[in-house]
Amino acid sequence: MTALPSDIEIAQSAKLEPIVQIASKIGLTEDDLEFYGKYKAKISLDAIKRVRGRARGKLIYTTAITATPAGEGKTCTAVGITQALGKLGKNVIACLREPSLGPTFGIKGGAAGGGYSQVVPMEDINLHFTGDIHAIGSAHNLLAAMVENHIKHGNELGIDPTRIIWRRTMDINDRQLRQIVVGLGGSANGVPCESGFDITAASEIMAILCLTDGINDLKERLGNILVGYTYDRRPVYARDLKAVGAMAVLLKDAIKPNLVQTLEGQPVFVHGGPFANIAHGNNSVMATMTALGLADYVVTEGGFAADLGAEKFFDIVCPQYGLQPDVVILVATIRALNHHGGVPRDKLSETNLEALRSGCANLRKHIENIRQYGLPLVVAINRFPTDTDEEIEVVREVCAELGVKAPVSDVVARGGAGGIELAEAVLEVLESESAELRPVYDKSMTLEQKIEALATRVYGAEGVAYSVEAKRALDEIRAAGGGDLPVCVAKTQLSLSDDPALRGAPTGWTLTVRDARPAFGAGFVVVLTGKIMTMPGLPKRPAAEAVDIDESLKITGLF
Numbered sequence: 001m002t003a004l005p006s007d008i009e010i011a012q013s014a015k016l017e018p019i020v021q022i023a024s025k026i027g028l029t030e031d032d033l034e035f036y037g038k039y040k041a042k043i044s045l046d047a048i049k050r051v052r053g054r055a056r057g058k059l060i061y062t063t064a065i066t067a068t069p070a071g072e073g074k075t076c077t078a079v080g081i082t083q084a085l086g087k088l089g090k091n092v093i094a095c096l097r098e099p100s101l102g103p104t105f106g107i108k109g110g111a112a113g114g115g116y117s118q119v120v121p122m123e124d125i126n127l128h129f130t131g132d133i134h135a136i137g138s139a140h141n142l143l144a145a146m147v148e149n150h151i152k153h154g155n156e157l158g159i160d161p162t163r164i165i166w167r168r169t170m171d172i173n174d175r176q177l178r179q180i181v182v183g184l185g186g187s188a189n190g191v192p193c194e195s196g197f198d199i200t201a202a203s204e205i206m207a208i209l210c211l212t213d214g215i216n217d218l219k220e221r222l223g224n225i226l227v228g229y230t231y232d233r234r235p236v237y238a239r240d241l242k243a244v245g246a247m248a249v250l251l252k253d254a255i256k257p258n259l260v261q262t263l264e265g266q267p268v269f270v271h272g273g274p275f276a277n278i279a280h281g282n283n284s285v286m287a288t289m290t291a292l293g294l295a296d297y298v299v300t301e302g303g304f305a306a307d308l309g310a311e312k313f314f315d316i317v318c319p320q321y322g323l324q325p326d327v328v329i330l331v332a333t334i335r336a337l338n339h340h341g342g343v344p345r346d347k348l349s350e351t352n353l354e355a356l357r358s359g360c361a362n363l364r365k366h367i368e369n370i371r372q373y374g375l376p377l378v379v380a381i382n383r384f385p386t387d388t389d390e391e392i393e394v395v396r397e398v399c400a401e402l403g404v405k406a407p408v409s410d411v412v413a414r415g416g417a418g419g420i421e422l423a424e425a426v427l428e429v430l431e432s433e434s435a436e437l438r439p440v441y442d443k444s445m446t447l448e449q450k451i452e453a454l455a456t457r458v459y460g461a462e463g464v465a466y467s468v469e470a471k472r473a474l475d476e477i478r479a480a481g482g483g484d485l486p487v488c489v490a491k492t493q494l495s496l497s498d499d500p501a502l503r504g505a506p507t508g509w510t511l512t513v514r515d516a517r518p519a520f521g522a523g524f525v526v527v528l529t530g531k532i533m534t535m536p537g538l539p540k541r542p543a544a545e546a547v548d549i550d551e552s553l554k555i556t557g558l559f
Contacts, residue, residue, distance in 0.1 A: 004413060007114045008558045011122035014263050022261045026093060026294040034256065036130050039121050042256040043269075045214070048286060051293035057091075058430055059292060061325035061375075062301035063310040065332045065366050066340065066496055066503075068348065069107070072333040073114065073382040073412060077419075078301040080117035080411025081329065081380075081426065083264040084419030085297055088427075092266055093291040094119070095300040097283045098133060098258070098273035099126045100201045102173040102536055105544035110558045115412030117419075119260055119268050123555050133171050133273060135254040136209060137200045139222075139247040140169045144195070146243045147227050148183065152190050159236055161193040164228035165517065171200040175537035198534040201275040205247070207488075207522035209254060210272035210284040211320065218255060219248050221521040226480060235480045238521070257287035264416050267295075276303025277493040278534050280312040280524070285321055304493040306330060306366045307458050314373050315439045315454075316486045316524055324437035327429050328370050328377040329422070331409075332363050332395060334387045340504045349386040356391055358504065360398045365496060365505040367402055369458055373440070376433035378425050379406040385413070405429065443484050447474050447516075450487045451527055455511040459496050464511045470528075473516040477525055480518060488524045490532045498530030 004010070019041045020030050032047035062078040075096065082094040096119065099111035110126040112119045119125060128134065144166055151159055170177070177197035183190035200206060204225060212218040223239030230236060238244055257271040269287035274280050281303035291298040302309020310328070318324050335348035340362040341355030363379070370377045379399050381392055392408060399406035407425040410418030441453040448464070455461040466474075477483070494500035497509050517526040528534075538544075547557035 004115050006559055007110065007118060008122060008556065010116060010263070011118055011120050012554070014120055016120055017261060017265050019259060019261070022265065022267050023259060026091070026267050028294070033259070039260065040124060040130060041259045042130060042253065043259055043290060045256060048290050051290055054293040056292040057296045057298050058326045059288070059323065060297060060299045060327055060329060060426060061310065061313065062299060062329045062331065063306040064304070064330065065336055065363050066305040066307070066494065068336050068339045068345065069494065072331060072336045074301055074331045075111060076113045076115065076117040076412050077329065077331045077380050077382055077409055077422075078299050079113040079119055079262055079268075080409060080416065080419040081423050082266050082268070082299045083117065083262050083411065083416030084423035085299070086262075086264055086266040087416045087420065088423055090297050091295045092297040092299065093295040094262065094266065094268040095283050095287045095291050095298060096268060096270050097303065098129055098270055100133065100199065100273050100275070101127070101171045102199050102201070104558070105547065106173045106536065106538050106542050108543065116263060116415035117411040118263050119270065120263060121260070123558060125260065125270060126558055129270070130253070130258050132254040132258070132271070133200050135250050136203055136205050137169050137171055139250040140200070140203045140205045142247060142250065143225065143227065143238055143241070143243050144168050146241050148190050148193075150241055157236055157240055158230040158232070159228055160231045161191045164193060164195070166225070166227040167195055168197045169200045169203045170197055173199065173536045173538045175535060178533065178535045196535070199275070199536060201273050202278045202534040204519045204522050205251075206272065206274050207280055207519060207524075209251060210274055210280070210282065211317065211522055212255065213285060213289070213321070215248065215255065218251065219244050221523070222247050223521070225521040226518045255286070257284060257290060274303075276309035276312065278490040278532060280316055280488050280522070281309035282313045282317055285317065288323070289321065306369055307496055308491065308493060310370070311440070311454065311458055312488060314437060315441065316488060318437055319439060319486075320523065324435055325375055326435050327426055327433070328375050329380050329426065330366055330370060330377050331380045331382050333382045333384060334391045334395070335384060337363060337395065342503065349384070351388055351391060353390065353394060356394050360395065361505040362496070362503070363395070363398060364402065365460060367404060372438070372457065374436040374438040376429050376435055377404060378422070378429055379404050380409045380422050381406055382412075383408050383410045447478065447483060447487060447525060451489070451511070451513060454487070454489055459511060460505055460507055461497065461509055461511040462507070464513060467512070467514045469515050470513045477516060477518045480520070482518050482520055482525055485520075486524045487527050488519070489527045489529060490534065491529045492532055
């Protein structure tokens with residue numbers, strides 16, 4: 001068995017097409033682009049406006065079963081089927097999220113696909129790219145500075161320094177900054193108060209960027225950001241601090257989707273990067289809706305498993321814009337199913353059919369969840385070199401019992417050619433089945449009813465328990481007018497439950513809600529469960545240790 005070159009070696013050996021040629025494949029001209037070198041460009045707002053109102057293409061949504069800590073290839077599958085559809089002569093665009101520097105230098109080492117199923121230029125996408133995430137962090141921290149500057153210079157609004165809820169943000173995993181005290185050193189340095197840092201992917205401004213449909217909507221959403229409360233408990237918004245215009249200026253380029261390409265020359269919009277375990281986990285609405293006006297098929301993906309990114313797309317994103325997937329791809333791997341069957345991490349590649357059958361409970365639950373949303377699906381078995389035909393047949397049998405197609409995807413090793421079976425199965429389902437999205441909860445339900453619906457119907461919990469802090473926070477959100485908003489649950493990605501140690505499809509457990517945060521600009525309420533953190537930490541051996549650059553500026557160590 002010949003080992004594949006590393007992801008970065010494959011990416012660096014690829015011959016890229018000039019981005020203007022990629023744009024021409026979807027009817028965009030040089031005048032529609034704002035160039036960032038030869039191989040990256042932003043789509044102008046004029047071009048985006050021009051394609052609005054066109055007939056929409058078919059939306060193919062890619063999600064996954066609950067993965068192992070190593071990840072199982074959901075982005076690879078999304079890129080791979082895009083390449084496969086291209087080989088079949090289809091007009092297709094992929095829409096993906098921008099990688100955060102936190103995972104790039106932490107656990108993942110990059111998030112632009114893998115093997116021969118990648119988006120390029122891989123190094124640029126995984127590092128600073130076109131600066132969108134930095135712009136979001138700057139806008140976020142500008143607002144934090146303006147809040148405390150207002151207090152320092154007379155506090156006309158009467159903001160209570162102990163009730164500021166707007167924290168700070170940065171795009172690197174740094175657990176030391178989760179909880180901090182600012183304003184120390186005397187009155188010249190401001191007023192002492194508690195604060196903290198979230199990773200930029202969890203910023204409400206990241207969510208706003210991904211959910212807005214234009215500059216005017218962006219400014220309205222920014223103005224609706226709740227930053228804290230006055231001494232007499234009145235809410236204070238970003239618009240009260242006259243911060244909206246400056247924040248919007250910082251985001252004027254970041255709002256535009258970025259155009260790049262797959263290894264095989266299909267167009268890809270990479271825009272926005274919210275995590276699905278602590279935010280809403282999907283690329284920008286502007287990118288997806290623009291793509292739907294330019295292509296017959298649009299492939300997108302949501303972060304982590306179907307109980308996270310997909311749930312939030314179905315319950316938060318789609319209802320706002322009348323979107324719905326036409327088909328869902330649910331990615332599964334043998335090693336992830338072995339993990340859910342109780343196999344230790346160092347033995348996941350060994351054949352263990354009993355554990356595999358037990359682990360398929362997780363696959364069954366995700367299939368059940370997608371179907372309750374009224375959506376047709378295909379299971380993509382993302383093949384690893386150690387998978388045996390016998391193991392694959394076990395998964396196929398489980399899917400056949402449930403009436404679901406389960407083609408094998410070999411896109412990492414073979415690129416688009418390895419995704420033809422998957423692409424043909426997806427096209428067949430698109431022809432034979434129709435979608436009718438049914439969100440799990442509706443606007444009229446209370447915040448607690450929405451949380452309970454997700455806990456019991458999607459995660460498999462028996463019920464919900466609330467901390468004193470969570471109850472108080474939900475009451476304050478209601479009092480500020482947020483009672484009818486959807487909920488964005490922050491939850492571990494390693495389990496259907498809120499406990500990362502519970503594998504498979506756990507039952508008999510209770511979802512613990514420890515806090516809640518208003519995100520009025522984004523249009524949802526963030527619900528913090530279990531021990532989830534909005535600022536991750538680096539692992540014992542961070543991926544950053546392997547990253548290097550030589551005199552010719554060639555980068556190594558990204559994977």
